[in-house]
Amino acid sequence: MNDMLKLRNEIDEVDKKLKELFEYRMDLVLKIAEYKKKNGIPVYDPAREEEKLSQLKNSLADKKNADAVVELFSQIMAISRRAQYAAINSADDLGFTAVDEFEAGDDTVIAYYGETGSFTEQAMLEYFDGKGKGIPMGTFEEVMEALKNNKADYGVLPIENSSTGTLSDIFDLLAEYDNYIIGEHVVAINHILWGLPDAELSDIKRVYSHRQGLLQCSNFLKKYPHWELVEGGSTAGAAKKVSMENDITQAAIASRRAGETYGLKILKPSIHNEEHNQTRFIIISNKRNYIRNAKRISICFVLPHKSGALYHMLSHFIHNNINLTKIESRPIKGQAFRYRFFIDFEGSLEDLEVKNALLSIKKEALEMKILGSYVPVPNSN
Ligand SMILES: O=C(O)C(=O)C[C@]1(C(=O)O)C=C[C@@H](O)C=C1
Incomplete structure (x- = not known):
């Protein structure tokens, strides 16, 4: 027998014992x-886990294995928790209810951002099939506020654009309000420069749009440095303003629907920077x-201000084999250089792995909110 074979035989012996001990340990875990x-x-007892890890680490004969032992036993305890959640079966509730579908009929009231003709209205019409x-x-x-005061059944808001990134205000509002994401929808955004029916491009002195409209068309606008750019309201609101004020020197950046709704003329089509300009709405x-079985979850949390806190928090996703699709951070109002983290990940609120990770994070974070679970648009993030 060569040396390698001999060593492998020894490893087989060790693994057999480890397996037996693991099975024995799992029996104890289920009794607990x-x-x-x-x-x-x-289920989750972070103090006990912390104590165990430092005990094991400190009693090691060879300290070079310290990190590996912590990793191994963190994983073992995550597996134990998962088994306990399965055995106990939803004693620790995440506070969400699964439904088969969201109903929307003629009486359903949907609050959306902007004016008639805005991209958000388009997202609403497409998502709710009119x-x-x-x-x-x-x-x-x-x-x-409309949702909070029960003035609307649903709301629709833009959250992210493919060229300008996330709309950070929305993240702050999601953390603040007791409203939850139940769906998402992606709209292809085609910006057009609109003027009055008699206007020409050479007449224009001032351009109105939403901040996002101006940002998403910045390359085109740079060619006209003498134009005054005015941000405010929605893109459709800008089209309405140009139509109402009847000033030939004014133009708006808005959608085709908005321009046509307010009787304007196309001065320049497709002026957005990116060919495939898309916005994701919630x-x-x-x-x-x-x-039921929606496969995307969004959460936000605030961590204790200590070294390794984010690393430790992310380990709950790693040990539960959960794939993160997005992570963002936003400054917390009134607390200089402290951040709230926003994470999107794959999984269902029914999965034991997800439950395990979320209940652990909830316990360790200073605050944690599940922002919602929904069916993701393919390849949206
Ligand atoms: O000691 C417990 O309370 C257990 O359930 C066991 C165990 C472990 O695997 O060691 C599992 C989960 C707890 O978070 C802490 C420890």
């Missing part, structure tokens, strides 16, 4: 689960419901 269930004790009664709202916050509700 029974006890926890009977006495209403939560059903429901849309009410335009002047600000993102008004959409949130559909929100004030109820903690989600479509």
Whole structure:
């Protein structure tokens, strides 16, 4: 027998013992689960886990294995928790209810950002198949308020553009309000420069649009440095303003629907920087419901201000084999250089792995909110 074969035989012996010990350990873990269930004790006990890890680390003969031992036992304890959640079966509730579908009929009221003809209205019409009664709202916050005050059943807001990135205000509002993401929709954004029916490009002195409209068309606008750029309201609001004020020197950057709605003329089509300019919209509700088996989840959390806190938090995703699709951070108002993290990941609120990760994060974070679970648009992020 050669040396390698001999060593492998020894490893086989060690693995056999490890396996037997692992099975024995899992039996103990399930007995603890029974006890926890009977006495209403939560599955996750971070203090006990912390104590175990430092005990194991400090008692090592050879400290070079310290990190590996911590990794190995963190993983073993994550597996144990998963088994306990399965045995206890939803004693620790995430507070969300699965539904088969979201109903929308003619009486359904949907608050959307912007004016008639805005891209958000288009997202609403496409998502709800033209059903429901849309009410335009002047600000993102008004959409949130309409849900809060039960003035609307659903809300629609833009959250991310393929060329300019995320709309950070929306993240702050999602953290602040008790409203939840129940769906998402992507719209191809085609910006057009619109003027009055008699206007020519050479007449223009001032251009109105939403901040995003101006940003997404910045390359085109750079060619006209003498134009005054005025941001405010939605893109459709800008088209309405140009139409109402009847000044030949004014133009608006807006959608085809908006320009046609307000009787304007195309001065320049397709002026956006990126050929495939797309915006992702979210559909929100004030109820903690989600479509059964929806495969995307968004959360946000605030961490204790100590070294390694984010690393530790992310390990809950790693140990539960969860794939993150997006991570963002936003400064917390009134707390200089402290951040709230926003994470999107794959999975369903019914998965034990997801439950395991979320309940652990909830326990460790200073605050954690599940922003919603929804069916993602393919390749949206
Ligand atoms: O000691 C417990 O409470 C257990 O359930 C066991 C165990 C472990 O695997 O060691 C599992 C989960 C807890 O978070 C802490 C420890």
